[in-house]
Amino acid sequence: xxDSETVFDAKLTTFQQWQTTPWGRLRYSIAAANLMPHxxxxxxxxxxxxxxxxDAIELAARGHHVTIVDISEPALADARALAAKQGVxxxxxxxxxxxxxxxxxxxxxxxxxxxxxxxxxxxxDPRTLIAVLAAMVAPNGVVSVIAPNADADPLLTAxxxxxxxxxxxxxDSSTRHTxxxxxxxxxCYADSVIDDLAEAGLHLRARCGIRSVCDxxxxxxxxxxxxxxxQLERLELAMSTRAPYxxxxxxxxxxxxxxR
Numbered sequence: 088x089x090d091s092e093t094v095f096d097a098k099l100t101t102f103q104q105w106q107t108t109p110w111g112r113l114r115y116s117i118a119a120a121n122l123m124p125h126x127x128x129x130x131x132x133x134x135x136x137x138x139x140x141x142d143a144i145e146l147a148a149r150g151h152h153v154t155i156v157d158i159s160e161p162a163l164a165d166a167r168a169l170a171a172k173q174g175v176x177x178x179x180x181x182x183x184x185x186x187x188x189x190x191x192x193x194x195x196x197x198x199x200x201x202x203x204x205x206x207x208x209x210x211x212d213p214r215t216l217i218a219v220l221a222a223m224v225a226p227n228g229v230v231s232v233i234a235p236n237a238d239a240d241p242l243l244t245a246x247x248x249x250x251x252x253x254x255x256x257x258x259d260s261s262t263r264h265t266x267x268x269x270x271x272x273x274x275c276y277a278d279s280v281i282d283d284l285a286e287a288g289l290h291l292r293a294r295c296g297i298r299s300v301c302d303x304x305x306x307x308x309x310x311x312x313x314x315x316x317x318q319l320e321r322l323e324l325a326m327s328t329r330a331p332y333x334x335x336x337x338x339x340x341x342x343x344x345x346x347r
Contacts, residue, residue: 098138099159099162113319113323114297125344126149126200126213131151133198140166140181149346157181163183166179203220203233207275217283221289228344230284230342232280233341234280235265240335242303242335249273291341292344293341
């Protein structure tokens with residue numbers, strides 16, 4: 088845990104800068120749009136590894152009460168400051184916790200929504216983590232899992248970098264390299280996570296993609312143009328829940344809940 092704390096604390100500024108990029112903004116706006124059809128009333132939300140709270144603040148603005156847990160106190164401090172600035176500080180609480188502490192801290196069926204966004208690639212045992220999260224979600228609630236889509240990497244490496252040898256290697260590699268945190272992570276595949284969700288008693292309600300097109304566009308400067316970005320976001324929203332685009336998007340988002 089100490090090493091992870093050091094990495095995430097040290098890279099917070101880099102992460103904040105990434106959040107302001109067009110591709111960073113799309114990560115949050117598309118994720119929220121994918122989740123909204125499954126939220127039928129304001130409720131209790133647990134945002135696991137929620138960092139500086141951009142997912143949480145969006146939900147708090149819609150009336151939800153969100154508990155953010157993370158191992159990085161600087162990130163949580165930033166979340167509290169951002170929530171206060173957005174006028175939702177009374178609906179955001181934070182706790183500095185590691186994933187191994189979740190089961191001891193929170194009760195079964197305690198939350199209507201559990202977010203697990205960009206976490207499973209870092210943990211040693213995603214299956215156990217998903218089982219823990221499944222126990223915390225209420226019978227009519229949902230769990231949202233987002234992870235980098237390992238199926239997208241060979242395509243992006245070939246198209247953007249023209250590195251065909253690396254693309255070939257990635258087809259069978261069990262690891263990926265994250266640029267933001269400059270570290271190796273697990274290669275995550277949606278089908279495997281869907282199996283883990285099912286084993287934990289969660290029924291898949293939606294399989295979505297995030298950034299189906301953005302990362303294939305080599306001209307990153309063009310994405311800063313407000314009109315172009317608005318068009319890109321509309322296209323991304325339209326593609327996010329449509330196969331085959333959701334299968335090759337940069338991130339997969341799975342929304343699941345207890346069987347009804």
